[in-house]
Every structure is written in structure tokens, then in C-alpha cells.
Amino acid sequence: MEHLINRRVKDIQISGIRKFSNLVAQYKDAVSLTIGQPDFFTPDHVKAAGIAAIEQNKTTYTMNAGLLELRQAASRFLHEKYGLTYQAADEVIVTNGASEAIDIALRTILEEGVEVILPGPVYPGYEPIIRMCGAVPVYIDTTRNGFRLSADLIKDKLTDKTRCVLLPYPSNPTGCVMPEEELEKIAALLSDKQIFVLSDEIYSELIYNGEHHSIAAISAMRDKTIVINGLSKSHSMTGWRIGFTFAPASITQHMLKVHQYNSTCASTISQYAATEALTNGMDDAVFMRDEYRVRRDYVLERLTGMGVEVVKPDGAFYVFPSIRNFGLKSFDFAAKLLEEQRVAVVPGDAFSPLGEGYIRISYAYSMEVLKEGLDRMERFVAGLR
Numbered sequence: 338m339e340h341l342i343n344r345r346v347k348d349i350q351i352s353g354i355r356k357f358s359n360l361v362a363q364y365k366d367a368v369s370l371t372i373g374q375p376d377f378f379t380p381d382h383v384k385a386a387g388i389a390a391i392e393q394n395k396t397t398y399t400m401n402a403g404l405l406e407l408r409q410a411a412s413r414f415l416h417e418k419y420g421l422t423y424q425a426a427d428e429v430i431v432t433n434g435a436s437e438a439i440d441i442a443l444r445t446i447l448e449e450g451v452e453v454i455l456p457g458p459v460y461p462g463y464e465p466i467i468r469m470c471g472a473v474p475v476y477i478d479t480t481r482n483g484f485r486l487s488a489d490l491i492k493d494k495l496t497d498k499t500r501c502v503l504l505p506y507p508s509n510p511t512g513c514v515m516p517e518e519e520l521e522k523i524a525a526l527l528s529d530k531q532i533f534v535l536s537d538e539i540y541s542e543l544i545y546n547g548e549h550h551s552i553a554a555i556s557a558m559r560d561k562t563i564v565i566n567g568l569s570k571s572h573s574m575t576g577w578r579i580g581f582t583f584a585p586a587s588i589t590q591h592m593l594k595v596h597q598y599n600s601t602c603a604s605t606i607s608q609y610a611a612t613e614a615l616t617n618g619m620d621d622a623v624f625m626r627d628e629y630r631v632r633r634d635y636v637l638e639r640l641t642g643m644g645v646e647v648v649k650p651d652g653a654f655y656v657f658p659s660i661r662n663f664g665l666k667s668f669d670f671a672a673k674l675l676e677e678q679r680v681a682v683v684p685g686d687a688f689s690p691l692g693e694g695y696i697r698i699s700y701a702y703s704m705e706v707l708k709e710g711l712d713r714m715e716r717f718v719a720g721l722r
């Protein structure tokens with residue numbers, strides 16, 4: 338029956354991250370620097386709220402858009418932290434992680450043949466959904482611009498088919514953040530155009546230099562922007578599966594239909610925990626961020642010491658060094674590093690073809706693990722020279 342499987346689904350490749358982690362699983366003694374989730378536990382007060390929800394039998398469906406108190410807390414959080422204003426009643430949807438938020442947003446705004454502009458290298462979660470909608474991803478090479486999109490780069494790729502520009506900053510896999518001045522320029526370019534902006538801000542709490550800025554805070558952009566955020570990274574809650582969309586009511590009412598028929602509502606227990614996280618844990622990310630900053634500096638120092646070229650990341654918990662000087666493809670570099678020194682990193686081509694020539698190292702690991710992994714990598718790199 339496989340010949341009857343939907344062609345677009347058949348054409349989707351499993352993520353390069355997964356492919357590589359399957360390979361890593363064969364090496365029991367490997368030091369892994371691959372993972373994209375915090376190594377901290379969910380804060381105790383948040384766990385307690387989840388447990389209390391179960392004990393109090395708060396285990397039935399919620400409204401499709403999610404608990405009103407959670408939407409209010411999320412709305413308050415975004416207002417206080419980033420100056421965004423969304424009405425809890427009709428401009429916020431609680432989703433199953435940021436992943437579902439990306440899915441319902443793209444499925445609501447895309448259709449056959451339209452184009453989505455996105456930076457490359459980029460998180461691999463967007464392209465398959467774009468393609469399942471019959472739309473076309475249009476990658477912009479950001480490798481010569483510090484991995485950052487700019488108004489000038491976007492301008493060159495705009496066509497009458499452009500339906501959406503994706504702004505995924507702070508970036509997975511590069512750690513690059515988007516400065517406010519560049520957002521202003523992008524807003525000046527797009528504000529009078531009939532084009533959506535999808536702004537994936539899941540790493541907004543993990544910024545090491547300055548503050549996070551959202552393009553939706555620029556008033557001319559609010560009506561065309563869908564902001565995505567969630568608790569996976571800020572509150573170390575990847576397994577609780579809580580994300581959000583924030584968008585004007587005219588867009589939200591349509592996304593809500595997609596969400597309703599997809600999953601009815603996000604996990605009720607998780608929603609109670611998330612309400613606690615966004616009410617009494619507004620600054621839970623701060624100690625994690627301070628710790629990540631120390632690790633980032635350590636990783637950068639070690640890579641620079643090895644003579645590996647790397648752009649300093651200002652957000653998220655990844656570095657994306659170039660391995661071009663070693664004459665190996667990203668996958669071969671990562672496979673050889675794993676085989677010879679038992680260190681796992683993610684090959685850059687997992688993040689679109691524009692990631693070829695790079696590797697992604699996650700520093701969501703303890704200093705001991707990072708030291709061991711980087712000691713081994715140093716030996717490997719010395720052997721390649």
C-alpha cells in the first residue's frame with residue numbers, strides 16, 4: 338500500500354539530527370554534544386503545580402485555545418518582558434509545544450505554490466511543514482552575514498508569490514540574535530506588503546548580551562505577525578509540551594480551527610504547570626541563562642584555542658563553528674569525530690544545505706561533559722592537521 342501514501346509526506350526526509358543520533362546510539366561510550374534541550378530540571382514549584390492538578394482531578398479538556406488563566410499569564414509575560422500586547426481572550430492559543438504552533442501557523446497561512454523566505458542554516462522543523470502545504474521554501478544564505486537575515490537580503494528574494502518571511506531568532510543552530518535596528522529595517526521593507534511574518538522566539542529568554550526584541554513590537558508589523566513562543570527552553574519543560582501562538586484575532590480565529598481539529602487542547606496538567614511557570618516563575622530562566630553564558634564562553638575559548646573558526650553566538654545554547662578548513666564534509670567530519678574520539682556533534686547540513694561546512698555543538702551540558710568532549714575534539718582536530 339505504500340504507493341498510496343501522500344506524495345508530500347513520502348518526500349519528507351527524517352531530520353538529519355535524528356539520523357545522526359541513531360548513529361550515535363551505537364556508541365555507548367560517546368560524549369554527546371548534540372542535544373537541543375536544557376540539562377536543568379523543571380523548577381520544583383512548576384512540577385508541584387502539575388502534581389496538584391492531577392491530585393485535584395483537573396484532568397478534563399480545557400477550552401480549545403487553552404485555560405484562560407494561562408493565556409492571561411502568557412500575555413502578561415510577553416508584555417512585561419518584550420512590550421508585546423495580546424488579548425488573552427482571542428489572540429493567544431496554547432499549543433502542544435512550539436512545534437504545533439509552527440504547524441498550525443504555517444497551515445493557516447500557506448497554500449499551493451506560495452513562497453516562504455527563511456534564513457539558512459536553520460532549524461529543520463519548518464521546511465517539511467512548508468512542503469506539506471505545497472508551498473516552497475526559499476532559503477537565504479546568511480553564512481556571510483553572521484547567520485543573520487537582513488532587509489537587504491530579504492529584498493532580493495521577494496516575489497509576487499512571497500507569502501511569509503520566517504524570523505527564527507535567537508537561532509537554532511547558530512545562536513545568532515536579531516538586533517533591534519535590523520528589525521526596524523525589515524519592518525520598513527515589509528510593513529506595506531501583503532506578507533506574513535512568522536517569528537519563532539522560543540529562545541527569547543536565553544540572550545547573553547542585551548535584550549530580546551520582537552518584530553511584533555513594531556506597531557506597523559503587529560497585524561501581519563504571528564509570534565511563536567513556549568516553555569520548552571525558558572523553563573526547561575520540553576516534555577510538558579507547552580507552546581503558544583500570539584497573533585491578531587483575525588489570524589488567531591483561523592489558526593484555532595486547525596488547532597482544534599488537530600488536538601482539541603494542549604495537555605491540561607501541563608497547562609496548570611505552565612500557568613505557575615509564567616506567574617510565579619517569570620525569571621526562572623535567569624539562573625540557567627547565567628550558567629549557559631559561562632559555558633558558552635568556555636566553549637568559544639576552547640574552539641578558538643584549537644584554531645576553529647566560530648561566530649560568537651549571543652543567544653540559545655548552540656555554537657556553529659566552521660569546519661571548512663579540514664577538507665571534510667560536515668557529515669564525514671562528525672562521523673569521523675564520533676568513530677575516532679567518541680564525541681557526537683550534529684553535522685551542519687542537518688540545518689538545510691546552507692549548513693554544509695559547519696557543525697552544531699550544544700552547550701546544554703555540564704562543564705565536565707563539555708571539557709571532556711572538547712578535549713577529545715582537540716585531539717581529533719590536531720590529528721586532521
Ligand SMILES: Cc1ncc(COP(=O)(O)O)c(C=O)c1O
Nearest residue numbers: 373434435436460509539567569
Ligand atoms: C527554533 C525552534 N523552534 C521550535 C522548537 C520546538 O520546540 P518545542 O519543544 O516547544 O516544540 C525548537 C526545538 O528545538 C527549536 O529549536
